[in-house]
Amino acid sequence: MHLNPMQREAVMATEGPLLILAGAGSGKTTVLINRIYNILMFGSGSDSDYVPEWADGAAIDAMNGESEDAARLAAVNPCPPWQILAITFTNKAADELKSRLSAMLGPEGQDVWALTFHSACLRILRRDCEKLGYTSDFSIYDTSDTLSLVKRILKDNDIDDKKFSPKAMLSYISNIKDRMLTPDQFSQIADFEGDLYKKMVSKIYREYARRLFEADAMDFDDLILNTVRLFEEYGDVLEYWQHRFRYVLIDEYQDTNAMQFRFSELISGGRHNICVVGDDDQSIYKFRGATIENILTFEDRNPHCRTIRLEQNYRSTGTILDAANAVIRNNTERKGKELWTDHEKGDLIELYVAENEHEEAQYVAGQILKGYSQGENFRDYAVLYRKNAQSSSIEFALKRNGIPYRIYGGMKFFERAEIKDILSYLCVILSPNDNLRLERIINNPPRGIGAKSIETASEIAIKEGTYLFDVISRADLYPELSRPAIRMREFSNMINELKYFAQNNPPDAVFDELLNKTGYVRVLEEKNTIEDAARIENVKELKSGIISYMEESGDNTLAGYLASVALYTDLDNMDRDDDCVTLMTMHSSKGLEFPHVFLVGMEETIFPGAQALGDSTEMEEERRLAYVAITRAMKTVNLVCAMQRMIFGQTTSNRISRFVEEIPEELRHANVIPRGYAFSDRAGSSYRMKSESGFGADYNQFHGGSSYGSSGQRGYSQIHSSGNPDRPGSSIVLPAKKAEPAVISDINEGDRIKHRAFGEGTVVKLSPMGGDYLIEMAFDKVGTKKLMLKAAAQYIEKI
DNA sequence: CGCACCACAATTTTT
DNA sequence: TTGTGGTGCG
Numbered sequence: 001m002h003l004n005p006m007q008r009e010a011v012m013a014t015e016g017p018l019l020i021l022a023g024a025g026s027g028k029t030t031v032l033i034n035r036i037y038n039i040l041m042f043g044s045g046s047d048s049d050y051v052p053e054w055a056d057g058a059a060i061d062a063m064n065g066e067s068e069d070a071a072r073l074a075a076v077n078p079c080p081p082w083q084i085l086a087i088t089f090t091n092k093a094a095d096e097l098k099s100r101l102s103a104m105l106g107p108e109g110q111d112v113w114a115l116t117f118h119s120a121c122l123r124i125l126r127r128d129c130e131k132l133g134y135t136s137d138f139s140i141y142d143t144s145d146t147l148s149l150v151k152r153i154l155k156d157n158d159i160d161d162k163k164f165s166p167k168a169m170l171s172y173i174s175n176i177k178d179r180m181l182t183p184d185q186f187s188q189i190a191d192f193e194g195d196l197y198k199k200m201v202s203k204i205y206r207e208y209a210r211r212l213f214e215a216d217a218m219d220f221d222d223l224i225l226n227t228v229r230l231f232e233e234y235g236d237v238l239e240y241w242q243h244r245f246r247y248v249l250i251d252e253y254q255d256t257n258a259m260q261f262r263f264s265e266l267i268s269g270g271r272h273n274i275c276v277v278g279d280d281d282q283s284i285y286k287f288r289g290a291t292i293e294n295i296l297t298f299e300d301r302n303p304h305c306r307t308i309r310l311e312q313n314y315r316s317t318g319t320i321l322d323a324a325n326a327v328i329r330n331n332t333e334r335k336g337k338e339l340w341t342d343h344e345k346g347d348l349i350e351l352y353v354a355e356n357e358h359e360e361a362q363y364v365a366g367q368i369l370k371g372y373s374q375g376e377n378f379r380d381y382a383v384l385y386r387k388n389a390q391s392s393s394i395e396f397a398l399k400r401n402g403i404p405y406r407i408y409g410g411m412k413f414f415e416r417a418e419i420k421d422i423l424s425y426l427c428v429i430l431s432p433n434d435n436l437r438l439e440r441i442i443n444n445p446p447r448g449i450g451a452k453s454i455e456t457a458s459e460i461a462i463k464e465g466t467y468l469f470d471v472i473s474r475a476d477l478y479p480e481l482s483r484p485a486i487r488m489r490e491f492s493n494m495i496n497e498l499k500y501f502a503q504n505n506p507p508d509a510v511f512d513e514l515l516n517k518t519g520y521v522r523v524l525e526e527k528n529t530i531e532d533a534a535r536i537e538n539v540k541e542l543k544s545g546i547i548s549y550m551e552e553s554g555d556n557t558l559a560g561y562l563a564s565v566a567l568y569t570d571l572d573n574m575d576r577d578d579d580c581v582t583l584m585t586m587h588s589s590k591g592l593e594f595p596h597v598f599l600v601g602m603e604e605t606i607f608p609g610a611q612a613l614g615d616s617t618e619m620e621e622e623r624r625l626a627y628v629a630i631t632r633a634m635k636t637v638n639l640v641c642a643m644q645r646m647i648f649g650q651t652t653s654n655r656i657s658r659f660v661e662e663i664p665e666e667l668r669h670a671n672v673i674p675r676g677y678a679f680s681d682r683a684g685s686s687y688r689m690k691s692e693s694g695f696g697a698d699y700n701q702f703h704g705g706s707s708y709g710s711s712g713q714r715g716y717s718q719i720h721s722s723g724n725p726d727r728p729g730s731s732i733v734l735p736a737k738k739a740e741p742a743v744i745s746d747i748n749e750g751d752r753i754k755h756r757a758f759g760e761g762t763v764v765k766l767s768p769m770g771g772d773y774l775i776e777m778a779f780d781k782v783g784t785k786k787l788m789l790k791a792a793a794q795y796i797e798k799i
Numbered sequence: 800c801g802c803a804c805c806a807c808a809a810t811t812t813t814t
Numbered sequence: 815t816t817g818t819g820g821t822g823c824g
Binding site: 117 | 800801809810811812813814
């Protein structure tokens with residue numbers, strides 16, 4: 001009912017291949033949900049001319065009514081939920097699908113397979129991976145695991161890690177896997193080409209694959225690759241799954257790589273009811289092997305394919321869309337698509353040129369506070385950056401200003417050493433042959449089995465063609481191991497006991513038993529440092545994680561829990577209920593939306609990144625990222641850049657990002673700069689500046705120039721562009737050097753103050769701290785806040 | 800074996 | 815600026 005004609009068409013076209021080109025904010029998820037709903041209720045009814053024999057005039061009349069019977073009559077072969085497979089890229093997207101389906105269908109919605117590629121493959125593999133030689137409890141190596149594995153291989157083989165950097169090896173291996181080449185196949189290629197580098201890569205790859213397999217482990221790529229292999233080598237398995245899924249939907253199709261493409265083709269190969277949704281302009285994962293060709297050639301490969309374009313945007317203002325369209329128009333490799341909206345134009349795109357990264361961050365914090373004081377919520381704001389390293393200055397500014405924020409990215413919790421340790425124990429309990437993890441924990445906590453002993457034992461294992469754990473279990477048989485033999489035996493006994501325990505007890509009990517037997521926490525407690533106390537907390541938190549996994553999934557296998565951890569990312573527990581500003585990379589922001597978006601670090605060599613300069617393919621990818629970032633915004637976009645910033649401890653200055661210049665000037669507003677510590681000249685203010693006044697100019701006009709010169713005069717200085725031959729004489733006006741922050745003169749504990757965002761309150765405490773003051777204020781409405789005075793001063797007034 | 804110290808490198812994005 | 819890995823000492 002509430003769908004536009006294009007959306008409705010996409011919902012109704014249930015049969016055969018379907019390509020949906022869905023622009024940002026075009027209601028894609030709504031379409032997916034409704035499409036699934038339609039399939040569940042009406043089967044192919046909406047896409048079929050079929051009229052059952054029994055359908056007489058009365059029945060057809062009834063269908064035109066609104067009765068429940070009408071629905072039943074319109075259905076042609078309705079589909080049970082478990083015959084639908086909906087693949088997304090992130091767990092978050094999958095969860096959203098699931099919960100919206102459940103909201104619509106009740107518990108039945110849970111039976112739809114709404115999963116990521118990785119978790120779908122995991123499920124398929126758990127069932128049949130024995131055919132490939134893995135146990136059904138196989139474990140998953142995450143990126144840091146695979147990195148240590150490669151490092152290990154390089155070391156064991158005396159390979160120079162400068163010439164063959166572990167990271168480069170990993171991405172090379174990932175690339176080989178994406179081409180679905182086995183170690184044998186790749187080494188043939190390397191031999192044939194006689195390329196020494198490739199030969200070495202081939203050797204490393206072979207070893208890498210071997211060790212993973214011996215550890216009964218798969219990396220992320222293996223999950224997909226092995227599923228494809230399973231399908232290709234075992235016709236009955238493929239048939240089973242093809243039969244199982246009547247309808248296959250794949251979201252974010254532009255981000256699929258070759259293996260994922262193959263997977264999609266295979267699993268939908270029976271009925272060809274495959275619906276792929278994507279947007280070539282939002283393809284930002286090429287570095288991970290995604291090939292935009294998958295979506296660009298979908299029509300050619302599927303002759304009877306129908307294509308539907310969703311170009312009406314329901315998210316953003318007209319200005320934001322115009323800006324996004326203008327930027328993406330500079331790309332040549334695209335299907336061509338213009339988003340439009342019937343929303344009003346809205347605010348102009350704000351641009352702020354900051355002095356350095358600190359001021360950049362302070363600007364962001366200030367704008368957020370300003371908005372907050374005008375009734376916006378913190379959760380309406382997102383600060384997006386190109387790379388994670390940029391988050392720290394923003395974080396710092398938000399902290400100082402008492403703005404709650406949440407930062408996404410990485411897997412901070414599960415990457416902590418103590419967490420990895422415990423998880424490694426759990427992995428070893430499942431599979432003692434997992435050497436990588438075994439070596440991580442064998443002497444942790446210290447139990448007198450040193451590096452030398454392990455090395456000796458490893459050599460024996462290799463010589464005898466058995467596993468390290470095996471040798472350790474029988475250490476007393478080897479004279480070389482006579483000294484650590486007892487301790488090794490003790491260790492292996494402990495693991496075996498735990499293994500036995502794990503066979504009869506749920507994961508949370510195993511966890512307790514593990515801590516008890518290993519004394520992991522006990523050792524930390526004895527150390528009694530603050531860091532160790534934090535570690536203990538983390539370990540305890542892990543237990544609640546285990547319990548909630550068991551509750552939520554209804555699964556009580558250790559292998560299941562470990563896999564869920566491996567496939568978990570920080571983004572997943574994003575919840576919009578907390579009133580927090582969101583900090584994340586532009587990549588992570590895909591699929592999300594926020595009323596107000598800040599894009600920071602809009603500078604050449606940052607965004608676009610240095611690697612993209614002079615490489616048009618890379619540059620187009622960066623531009624798509626810019627497109628994604630801009631289209632996250634519903635109401636306002638703030639572009640921020642800094643004239644100078646510290647990179648690797650060095651001050652550098654970059655030109656303004658080309659993406660800023662690609663936004664037509666009439667859509668931009670070079671904004672009023674918040675006047676630094678402008679209270680100095682505010683009448684009635686009780687503060688005094690220590691040194692000079694703030695800016696002489698209120699405006700920061702920006703004319704699309706591209707190069708910064710040096711500033712330094714009072715007031716503002718005009719800088720002529722020197723680096724952009726296309727626009728001779730274009731100039732930018734920048735704020736002059738900013739005055740030193742003020743120091744308080746007469747604010748005291750007990751004073752009544754008014755804060756722009758937090759309202760009125762009382763100064764509770766004022767304590768000197770690093771050349772500044774920590775001011776603690778009890779606000780009448782929002783409770784107590786601790787802020788640094790230098791930063792907060794501009795928002796505080798004495799009353 | 801554990802710790803402190805030093806040199807050095809490295810910086811993209813993530814399932 | 816940060817993190818990592820190696821070395822040498824007690």
